[in-house]
Amino acid sequence: MLAPFFALAALLLTPPALADGLVDNVNGMTLDENGQVVRFTGILFARDGRITALLNSGQKRPKKVEWKMDMGGKTLVPGMIDGHGHFMGLGQQLLMLDLSATTSLDAALGKIRDYAASNPTKWVLGGGWNQEKWQLGRFPTAAELDGAEGERPVWLERVDGHAGWANSRALALAGITAATKDPAGGRIERDKAGKPTGVLVDGAMALLTKVIPHATPRERNSAFLAAQERLLSLGITATADMGTSVEDWLTYRRMGDLDLLKVRILGYAGGVDAALTIAGQGPTPWLYGDRLKLGGIKLYADGALGSRGAWLKADYADAPGQKGLGFLSDDQLLNLMIRGSMDGFQIAVHAIGDRANQQVLDAIEVLSDTYKDDRRWRIEHAQIVDPKDLPRFGKFGTIASMQPVHQTSDRMMAEARLGPDRLKGAYAWRSMLQNGAKLAFGSDYPVESPDPWAGWATSFTRMDAEGQPFGGWRPEEVLTREQGWAAFTTGAAYAAFAEGKIGRLAPGLQADFLILDRDPLLATPSDLRATKVLETWVGGNRAWQRK
């Protein structure tokens, strides 16, 4: 593979006239467009934030740079891209009660009590709980929650966002009683007498969330800044935003207008109507120096595995008679995908269960007949895929937008939900690549931490932070370290039609890079997880620095 190197070398021979910044003396590394590692010791970029050259150690530095910085040999890599996150969800979670670290119901109740005592808000809002992690064997109840906070309404979303836990006051405010029927695509958990017990699943959540006061624009501004700080500190320089609402968009615009938008947001509107309201007749241009674009539409084919909302081909192993929920009929899904595609929006469909994945693949097959240009259909999560359906990903250039850490978080639950014999197409990263799918990795924050180093380490080990299970869960599906890196950089960029701007370091692309405290290509998996980002640069500007 000499060709890429020579092409690069040719560019290096001519120090460009526009260059005015040089970050030098680095242990620099990036992937090239063929997935090969390219190394360099200096990076030159112009005032417009784009890279003009990568320099090797022997190469002459241009004499006329406006400024330069010596990094003392530290490691420099491209900024990481999260292929699937919820920007404002992260921000709001950072300002709310976070139960994601709790390992028992009692610990959670204690935390709720403390938070309620120190936050005199009208509602107590939060999330992050996971009854599996508590080893509760059932959902928690409103009565239990009343014990921690009985006067003010409380609403706490499950870690995956597909269920919520209310106290009695909140249920009363929403008017949810034994007489309330389960809405389409949703379920109210009930006792034997039919009385709601406090947890609302998927489509039933809206019965309650509709009575929660909206976040004010001021709160949204604060949430935005909190999320951005978090992402930059972890080395994420660009992120897909899955389900951008009109209010989210207005928040991003306010930040962009005030020059406070540092991270790049690749927006996927929450539905066709939101996309049209925001962007009109087609995707927006890149805004604020390639920092914001509304390019696609996020749709939902099903729910999640934890709450048994994922739509399966066969019954849940641990809930016979249940197959989960398909959110849309085949015609409805097709109709929404056509409405978005007609106006040139990219389509990204959430599909977790094998039945849901099949439905979306069917729709893509139909649409690929009409839309023969480069559409980059995305399936979000693609967690449980019937092995028969795997080859269909490659066939239409479909992007599998997956989240490595879901595999380590979910594996026990997946085994329980599916049983041992239906795990062949589960979290099947390597099979996806072998079947020609394009892979984009992300975290699904705030469902999981946005930490991309944990994601990358997982991608080539299939072991969790504790090294469990030893040797990896279904290790036949591991990627190489470089493949995992690619999915968090070039792959995630490609998945958003942004490969000409971000994802790797090369002349003409944005100078989005990180200074790290270690070399991620040499670190052990546990060392890679412990990576500390020292500096985060976006478009040639230092956007974040460790204090």
Next chain:
Amino acid sequence: MLAPFFALAALLLTPPALADGLVDNVNGMTLDENGQVVRFTGILFARDGRITALLNSGQKRPKKVEWKMDMGGKTLVPGMIDGHGHFMGLGQQLLMLDLSATTSLDAALGKIRDYAASNPTKWVLGGGWNQEKWQLGRFPTAAELDGAEGERPVWLERVDGHAGWANSRALALAGITAATKDPAGGRIERDKAGKPTGVLVDGAMALLTKVIPHATPRERNSAFLAAQERLLSLGITATADMGTSVEDWLTYRRMGDLDLLKVRILGYAGGVDAALTIAGQGPTPWLYGDRLKLGGIKLYADGALGSRGAWLKADYADAPGQKGLGFLSDDQLLNLMIRGSMDGFQIAVHAIGDRANQQVLDAIEVLSDTYKDDRRWRIEHAQIVDPKDLPRFGKFGTIASMQPVHQTSDRMMAEARLGPDRLKGAYAWRSMLQNGAKLAFGSDYPVESPDPWAGWATSFTRMDAEGQPFGGWRPEEVLTREQGWAAFTTGAAYAAFAEGKIGRLAPGLQADFLILDRDPLLATPSDLRATKVLETWVGGNRAWQRK
């Protein structure tokens, strides 16, 4: 008054380095910041669209300009500013049925029939009718409208936007029957039996408009472009937009993002919530090269005179027992003004009747105690003011944002509504100035035509296009020609905190100017009304040219 000339002359001595455009050989004129006329024969501006110098005939031209244009002695004036318009309303009106030229009910019904036949839309929508102009002596009825279009629903707004006329199908779709009660701040016109006759006034309009399908973003884009073309063709380079909605704002953003926004829009959000949703914690910055800003909030204290919705101190002369409608209690108005002011938004309150004007002045008096900085409280229309209240305008630097053409359109109606003895503070432009109010002129388009030349001609004649009434209506309230011009330029700029950017031609300000076919300072009033704009320049770019 030599000082301003000398200050200008000093600036002219140094041809600036940045200048790269020269429009030369013009009959140039502008007001200066003291309202004096300044003349010049050349205008130099930089690449950023700002003026670098005005040049006199004897003065040397710089040798190194990137381009120049010889205007052959044509007249050049600053762009006109409309201090009060409804941008998207104009655009939508331009795409809808326009009854504003009809002079009888029969002519209107014919036009409705023709339009319905050639527009296969789900609803027949339009506006511009005025039963006064039809000399009908009453409102038109649903039954009459049914004769023109009985199958599809029809909804036609009155010229002032304060009443609407529905056919029976539309009333049925909205569920408006004899049993429907008049909502607060609104009135359903009824026959003796209480049956709705087809016209809904002010607050009652929403009973019907809520069932009309929203304009799609695509239709909004088209409406925007139609409105912009109209304004530029009339020589309007900047306009206040009174009542900007979130969807309006998103439309302006789409246009700005695509570099299709040419005219400058000074946005006043339709209420506090819209302002916060759009702009968050305070006014937006100037966007797109000073072409867009959300700086204020529009509120309503009352309705309009035509529909007897204006709130008067005494009974309507032609409707004893009626005083019109105050939309808000004193506390409500004050509360909304405080909520907006707290976040630094400018407040503009619609007040037409003398009682409404008093209410707003009372509120301003209270608020001026708290907000001692430069707030520029605006009263929109300020049509009928109790002479006792006139001095209160000047006292707190209040801006009277008025529309000269309303005076000529309304004078007969105003005489009928108020009787001969209560006209002393009606459309009292000169008294406003004498009492220290700041005057900003506009058209209230699409209620009136946005044509600023008609407005300017009216301002110093108080005669209409036919020269009626000879000598002017209450001629003691005429302005000088220069005062009228100022209200459409420097005054309207000041009213939007934009006097440092637009409103006159001077170094440092935006090169927003017009090439005209005549000299507006020498033209007779009827010649001034016939002014043809040949070219409209915004920010140093030719944004429109007559074909």
